[in-house]
Amino acid sequence: MNQLFADTGVIFGRSMRQTLRSKTSLTFGMLQPLLFLALMGPLLSKVDLRTGGTSWQAFVPGLLVQLSLLGGMFVGMGILVERQVGVIDRMRATPLHPAAPLLGRTLRDVVQLVVQSALLVVLGVAFGLRAPLAGVLLGFVFVGLLSAALALLSYGLAMNVRTTPEFAAIANTVVLPMMLLAGLLLPMTLAPGWLDAASRIIPFRYTVDAVRHLYLGEYTDGTVLAGLGVTAGLATVALYGGLALFRRSARTP
Amino acid sequence: MPGMTPPVLDVHGLSRTFQLRSGPVHAVRGIDLTAGRGEILGVLGPNGAGKTTTVRMLATLLPPSGGRAVVAGHDLLDDPAGVRARIGYVAQSGGLDPSCPVGEELVTQGRMHRLSRAGSRARAAELAADLHLEDLLERPTAALSGGQRRRLEIALGLVNRPEVLFLDEPTTGLDPGSRADLWDLVRRVRRDHGTTVLLTTHYLDEADALADRLVIVDAGTVVAEGTPADLKARHGAATLQDAFLAITGRATDAPAAV
Ligand SMILES: Nc1ncnc2c1ncn2[C@@H]1O[C@H](COP(=O)(O)OP(=O)(O)O)[C@@H](O)[C@H]1O
Ligand SMILES: [Mg+2]
Numbered sequence: 001m002n003q004l005f006a007d008t009g010v011i012f013g014r015s016m017r018q019t020l021r022s023k024t025s026l027t028f029g030m031l032q033p034l035l036f037l038a039l040m041g042p043l044l045s046k047v048d049l050r051t052g053g054t055s056w057q058a059f060v061p062g063l064l065v066q067l068s069l070l071g072g073m074f075v076g077m078g079i080l081v082e083r084q085v086g087v088i089d090r091m092r093a094t095p096l097h098p099a100a101p102l103l104g105r106t107l108r109d110v111v112q113l114v115v116q117s118a119l120l121v122v123l124g125v126a127f128g129l130r131a132p133l134a135g136v137l138l139g140f141v142f143v144g145l146l147s148a149a150l151a152l153l154s155y156g157l158a159m160n161v162r163t164t165p166e167f168a169a170i171a172n173t174v175v176l177p178m179m180l181l182a183g184l185l186l187p188m189t190l191a192p193g194w195l196d197a198a199s200r201i202i203p204f205r206y207t208v209d210a211v212r213h214l215y216l217g218e219y220t221d222g223t224v225l226a227g228l229g230v231t232a233g234l235a236t237v238a239l240y241g242g243l244a245l246f247r248r249s250a251r252t253p
Numbered sequence: 254m255p256g257m258t259p260p261v262l263d264v265h266g267l268s269r270t271f272q273l274r275s276g277p278v279h280a281v282r283g284i285d286l287t288a289g290r291g292e293i294l295g296v297l298g299p300n301g302a303g304k305t306t307t308v309r310m311l312a313t314l315l316p317p318s319g320g321r322a323v324v325a326g327h328d329l330l331d332d333p334a335g336v337r338a339r340i341g342y343v344a345q346s347g348g349l350d351p352s353c354p355v356g357e358e359l360v361t362q363g364r365m366h367r368l369s370r371a372g373s374r375a376r377a378a379e380l381a382a383d384l385h386l387e388d389l390l391e392r393p394t395a396a397l398s399g400g401q402r403r404r405l406e407i408a409l410g411l412v413n414r415p416e417v418l419f420l421d422e423p424t425t426g427l428d429p430g431s432r433a434d435l436w437d438l439v440r441r442v443r444r445d446h447g448t449t450v451l452l453t454t455h456y457l458d459e460a461d462a463l464a465d466r467l468v469i470v471d472a473g474t475v476v477a478e479g480t481p482a483d484l485k486a487r488h489g490a491a492t493l494q495d496a497f498l499a500i501t502g503r504a505t506d507a508p509a510a511v
Contacts, residue, residue, distance in 0.1 A: 003367075010364040014353075021352050086348030090409065093312045093342035094365040095334055250314075 007097040011104025019112055029071030030116050033063040036185065037120065041127055050189040053216045056129035061139060061211035062184040063124075064117050065204055068143050069179060071113045072150025073171050076158030079105065080167055083159065092250065102246050106151045113147040114140050135214035138224075142211050145231045146204070149238035156245025178202055187212065206230035259326075261416055261449040262288040262311070267320035268473075269306050280306040282473040283320060288466075290416075291447040293439065295464025297454055297497070303473040304453035305345060308421045311451070312342040325416040338366070341410030341418040345425065347402060348409075349394040355405055356381070356390030359412065366413040373412075380408040384438070400431030407438065411448075418442065420452040424459060436463050461493045471501050 019025045037060070044055040051058040082088055091101050121129070121136060154171065161167045179185075182204035188196045199205045210227020213219070264286040271278040281303040288294040296304050309315040311324055313333040321328070327335030349358065359380060363373025381387045384404045389397065394405065403423060410418055420439070424432040436459070442448050454460055460467055461481045469477040469484075477484060477500045481493055490496035 006367075007365075010361065013364075014361050017357065018350065018352060082350065084346075085351075086344040086346040087350055089309075089312075089314050089344055090342070090348035090362075091365060092314055093337055093340065094362070094413075095338045095367060096365045 004097045004099060004103075007100035008103040008107065010096070011091075011100045012107045013104075015105045015108035016111070019108060025112065026116070029067060029074065029113075030120070032070060033067045033120055034123070036066070037063055037123060037127065040185070041124075045128065049187050051187050051212055051216075052218075054128070054130065056124060056127065057131055057215040058187050058212050059185075060121060060124040060129050060131075061215050062187070062208055063120060064139060064143050064211060065146065065182065065208045066179060066184045067117060067120060068113055068146040068150060069175060069184075069204065071116065072109065072147045073154050073175050075105070075109050075151045076154035076167055076171070077164065079155050080158045080161070080164055088159075098247070098250070099243055102152065102155055102242055105155060106148055106242075109151040110144045110147050114144050117143045131215040132217040135217055135219070138219075139211045139214050142207050142214075142227065142231055145235045146207050149231070149235040152235075152238040152242030153245075156242040159249035160245055178204060181205070182208055184208055203230050203234045258290055260287040260323075261290050261292075261325055262286060262294070262322075262451060264311070264322040265320055267307065267310060267322055268318050269303075269310060269315065270318045279473055281310070281317075284468075284470065284473075284475055286451075286468055286475075288417075288449050288451060290449055291443055293443055293450045293452065293463060293465045295452055295454060295460040295467045296470060297457070297460040297464075297467050298470035299455055299501075299503075301472075302455075302470045304455075304470060305421055306473075307470070308342075308419050308451070308453060312340060312419050313337055314342075338413065339416045341407075341413065341415035343406045343410045343418070343420050343423065345421040347406045349402065349406065351395035352393050354391050354393055355386055355397070358394060358405065359386075359390075359408060362409045362412045368412075376412055380411060384408045398431075399427050400434060403427065403431070403435055404438065407435075407442075411442065411446075414446065415448060417449045417451065420450065422453055422455070424454070424456065432459070439463060457493045457497060469497065469500055476500055 041056065041059050044059055047055055049055050049058045088101065117140060157170060158167050161170065181199045182202045183191065183199055188199045188205065191199065206227045207230065210224045213221065213223045264284060266283045266285065267281060268283045269281045271280055284307055286294070296307065298304055306315065310317045311322060311329065313329065313336050321330065323329065324336045325339035327339065329336055356377060359377035360373050363376045368376060381390060384407065386405060386408060389401060394402065397405065424435050427435065439450055439452065443450055464481065466480050467478065467484060468475050479487065484496045485493060488496045488499040490499060
């Protein structure tokens with residue numbers, strides 16, 4: 001176990017330095033949420049989203065989940081490239097714990113996405129967001145869990161596809177319906193009954209609802225707890241799924 | 254050397270079949286190999302012969318479909334972790350992160366072999382001096398020449414002072430000068446550290462010049478084995494090229510360069 005932590009730390013360090021070297025990494029996955037914040041957020045400022053509070057308190061949490069979703073789902077691109085040039089094989093031929101390449105990278109992604117989220121919130125405040133500090137900070141816990149879940153699944157997928165286009169096609173196909181159905185941009189409080197019901201099969205729905213409640217300072221009405229349960233559950237499933245997919249790729253390259 | 258001490262590499266009936274939608278591909282069909290301590294064993298064969306598949310199995314990266322192997326005293330199937338700690342593996346594709354500086358790549362490799370921070374920095378410095386990488390430590394690996402890249406990749410393979418070093422087509426794509434340097438490097442590693450080297454190649458001149466002993470593989474099986482001199486003598490051939498032609502009925506797909 002200690003060996004796993006130490007090895008994960010080695011890969012985390014390596015991945016973090018990779019991220020810091022890259023000029024595009026800070027903005028990777030951030031462009032869409034930023035554009036939505038700047039160009040769509042102001043349109044909503046006089047609209048009643050029926051979530052209680054201001055439109056910003058509903059809109060910014062949606063963007064945070066969108067950032068996790070887009071940022072997390074596409075991290076697999078990086079490992080695909082490393083797999084193709086033989087970096088993964090080089091690691092696998094060392095005594096490094098077999099789970100470390102997955103966990104170390106995922107940890108880096110969580111850090112990166114939480115930092116980007118903080119940036120997004122700061123910009124949101126500049127545009128007019130007002131929310132309780134405790135709620136905002138707790139919101140980052142949800143962002144972290146969700147980012148971890150998506151990154152784990154994304155890496156697992158990337159290790160089991162043959163080509164980059166194949167990966168991109170699958171990831172894109174998954175992301176768009178999920179994003180729309182979860183009510184990230186406009187909350188499902190506006191939806192007709194059937195759409196609201198359909199959206200309840202999407203786990204991110206519970207995450208975004210919970211973060212919206214956190215931004216309203218409503219910590220105790222059950223929504224936050226439900227969101228935490230679903231998000232942590234998703235992260236747990238993704239952890240086992242990601243590890244299994246990683247192992248599978250070692251058996252059948 | 255082989256026979257006197259237990260072989261460092263002892264492979265029996267190793268095979269690998271890939272299952273594709275179009276049907277099974279028998280990439281390796283029961284290969285036997287041995288190599289003693291400090292021996293340079295050349296695995297010579299045309300493209301598609303099964304060289305890479307064999308090396309990847311011996312480096313624990315690919316589960317064999319059949320057969321057994323003992324690598325550096327550890328059973329490949331029962332103790333892959335024991336094998337990994339004692340081998341160096343340099344893939345044909347190299348396995349470098351293009352953006353990563355040379356020095357950092359070396360230090361991280363040490364950390365993956367579970368050296369301490371200080372230990373892996375010291376080892377990196379030692380290897381950089383030994384393999385003439387000192388002036389390149391800050392440079393991203395993408396900015397290295399072909400020969401420099403290969404030197405770094407071999408340095409990464411040596412970080413843990415391996416008993417067996419696997420080099421998969423180490424000189425493919427290198428210019429003649431860099432190839433000669435690389436041959437010298439391989440000989441020096443063997444001389445200074447007694448490392449057993451298994452290298453694959455499809456260059457006949459490389460096999461002739463560098464290997465103590467050769468295993469010629471074709472279509473996943475060993476078709477001949479011996480020292481380059483043996484092989485030539487056995488087939489009454491003046492060159493390894495002629496011997497290879499006599500054995501396999503064809504030339505390797507690349508001309509013996511320079
Ligand atoms: N992952 C794989 N899936 C399917 N077939 C493979 C795979 N890897 C290698 N092969 C096939 O196995 C045979 C041997 O390949 P390889 O070991 O790469 O040969 P060499 O290294 O001697 O050129 C080839 O026919 C190749 O197409
Ligand atoms: Mg090959």
